[in-house]
Amino acid sequence: MQAQISTYLNTDTKAAPLAVFRILFGLLMVISLIRFWYNGWIEKLYLLPHFHFHYLGFSWVTVPGKWTYLLFAVCGLFALLIMVGLKYRIAVIGFFLSFTYIELMDKTTYLNHYYLVSLLAFLLIFLPAHRHFSVDAYRDKSINREYIPKWQIDALKLMTAIVYIYAGLAKLNYDWLVEALPLSIWLRDKTAIPIIGTLMDESWLHYLFSWGGAVYDMSIVFFLLWSRTRIMAFIAVLCFHLMTKLLFPIGMFPYIMIIATLVFFSSAFHSRLLNFIAGLMKLPYTDFCNGLTYKPTQLYKKVTLGILSIFFMIQLLFPLRSYLYTGNSFWTEQGYRFSWRVMLMEKTGYANFKVVDSVSGKRFYVQNEDFLSAFQQKQMSTQPDFIIEYAHYLGDHFKSQGHENLQIFVESYASLNGRRSQAYIDPEVDLLSIENTLKPKSFILPLNEN
Amino acid sequence: MKASIKYIFFIAFVIVAHSCINNTEEPMFTDSFDRSEMLEFWANDIIIPGYTDYVSKLAELDEAATDFYGDSSDLSLSTLRETWLDAYKVWQAVSLFEIGKAEEIGLRNFTNIYPANIDLITENINSGASNLDLPSNFVSQGFPALDYMLYGSGSNDAVIAYLLQEEVKNYTQALITRLRDLSSSVLEDWMTGYKDEFISNNGSSGTASTDKMVNDFLFHYERFLRAAKVGIPAGVFSGNTEAELVEGRYSQIYSKELFESGFTAVQAFFNGQSYDGQKQGSSLKQYLDKIHLDNSTDLDYSESIIAQWDSAERALEDINNNFGAQVIEDNSKMLALYDELQKAVVLLKVDMLQALNIQVDFVDADGD
Structure with missing residues (x-):
């Protein structure tokens, strides 16, 4: 040998x-x-x-x-x-x-x-x-x-x-x-x-x-x-x-x-x-x-x-x-990039961000086109790590505008390979409490086969 | 081996030739769902009749203004206001076709950006000569500016007195003329060539007519119907109700009617109903149904979308004619309407776009 x-x-x-x-x-x-x-x-x-x-x-x-x-x-x-x-x-x-x-x-x-x-x-x-x-x-x-x-x-x-x-x-x-x-x-x-x-x-x-x-x-x-x-x-x-x-x-x-x-x-x-x-x-x-x-x-x-x-x-x-992550990797996109997964899925999404003052309860929604290009919106709405990063960006933006006690939630839906759209990210999770890491993203709702 | 080198060059030639071919126009589209037929119906039975009506309604508005200035009275003012409202309502039906010439000249921006800027309007009136082509003048012209001029002074006598000032008269007429010129140029463009271009661009790429039109349609629905007319006054994006941001702020009582005109047009476009309401034609609904049928799945998208819009119609029923008053009295009803409109966005932008394989915008960047 x-x-x-x-x-x-x-x-x-x-x-x-x-x-x-x-x-x-x-x-x-x-x-x-x-x-x-x-x-x-x-x-x-x-x-x-x-x-x-x-x-x-x-x-x-x-x-x-x-x-x-x-x-x-x-x-x-x-x-x-x-x-x-x-x-x-x-x-x-x-x-x-x-x-x-x-x-x-x-x-x-x-x-x-x-x-x-x-x-x-x-x-x-x-x-x-x-x-x-x-x-x-x-x-x-x-x-x-x-x-x-x-x-x-x-x-x-x-x-x-x-x-x-x-x-x-x-x-x-x-x-x-x-x-x-x-x-x-x-x-x-x-x-x-x-x-x-x-x-x-x-x-x-x-x-x-x-x-x-x-x-x-x-x-x-x-x-x-x-x-x-x-x-x-x-x-x-x-x-x-x-x-x-x-x-x-x-x-x-x-x-x-x-x-x-x-x-x-x-x-x-x-x-x-x-x-x-x-x-x-x-x-x-x-x-x-x-x-x-x-x-x-x-x-x-x-x-x-x-x-x-x-x-x-x-x-x-x-x-x-x-394979280290549970769940459908097309849905969660954990470990999806840099893995030669080429032209494997059709995914469409929509993410609507809600900014909440946790003390006064006052809330409003974000118009994504004020912050992101159409291409960025498209990519962001189907990928959890994008959603987290964008939420943090929104957090910084609204904090600098004087908003306090900020929480950011997302109402998001995605459709994978022709399935009916379904809720994507847990809408109850304050995205500002989450950081992007390589750890499993438990706030992604499981893909419901239908 | 010599031969194989020649072979490689032949292949290289084919590749180059192939990429050249690829850059030329898209070939004819002959799917079992015929996009051309849908584009033809949109152009001939919805868009062109819509603009034709709009142009004629503006001519009536112009005529009513001339009459008013010939013989100003409560009656001629009331006619002027009626023709203004009629034209404004027809505008709601063509506002979603911001494509071709309309897109090029920015028709919507010069026609219906509200709230109008009163200071700017007054400044323009006093200066006498203002360049209405400038983007800074979006907010001093179109229907919202006329809304202020026809209603903003209070009582009929006050409005008449205001309108009869020489500078105000000039400005009013300038605004109407401008609306007429803009709309005529769009209609003319459709009649003289753009229609054929629109119909023949029947492919399925991001720049094909179907894809562009659907994107424009969704953009209009999300931004100019859902957000501008309902969401923004209801404080969805700011957390505070903003009654002063409703459409038709000075006439007050027409905000619901204007919304309904726009919403009806959106539904008619989706369902493939001709502008005159007499004909059913090829539509997004049919396209979705075709895919639903081909795939024999239980994913009946068009039904979900129509049902969702029906819910929105029901939410609309017990809302005040004056959205501004509604927002102040009981905003929860406006928010409920907004929610129903919003739910349809998910069905349209996620389910429909995926089913029809339409890219969510005209990003022409590569994929892999």
């Missing part, structure tokens, strides 16, 4: 797949950030709201006002540097920090694929993706390497595998498999899609997509690993993700997964691809193929392997934390 591990860690492979991944990842991030800016989302999502929802422990991350544009510009610049492979280490660390900072500014905008981008950027910090076919390697031929340790590419594959397999396992639930929910809600009005549109309100199709999606997520990595099924698997990847792109507003996610699965292709394939790109730029690709192998120093190797082992240990365990 020891020997096998040692042999594995000393196995080398071509650096080309990592270089291709670096280029495509950088490119996609540049496009993503430009798209975000172009769509006016910087202003709409970060600058217009007066208040932002924070991740537990990250309330110190604030939106830097107009400087947010600079933050996005810097982040985009780092992505560009990653793509061309210039000042790579600085660029990838800078990208990881700036992108993650942006994501931490407001959890209203949480998306699994933003989280994945942060994780991939973190991984890239430890991988020598600039040592092949990069400006860095072009300017300083001495750092160029044709070969790198195989585990450095496998780390990317492992990350992709974790995303897919956990996403697949999360689909193994009653609503998804037995009721074809929420896909049936989402698909039935999609009859405008060309060719297959007429099938979209057929219930067998909802089941096919539900079951097919679950099987795809759980198995695709294995078919990608095996060279004989790889082409077919990649076609499946394209079909699956482009289909989701066509049906749902999921932004850049499909493209990120498509480039992540490209890593599974053979190094010969990636070398050809780089050769082709080099040809377009009138560069002799052979200059980068010097036969040298990247040999990290023992210390560097140990530190890197140590960090990545801990990283992957966390990646394997963290998505499972929802």
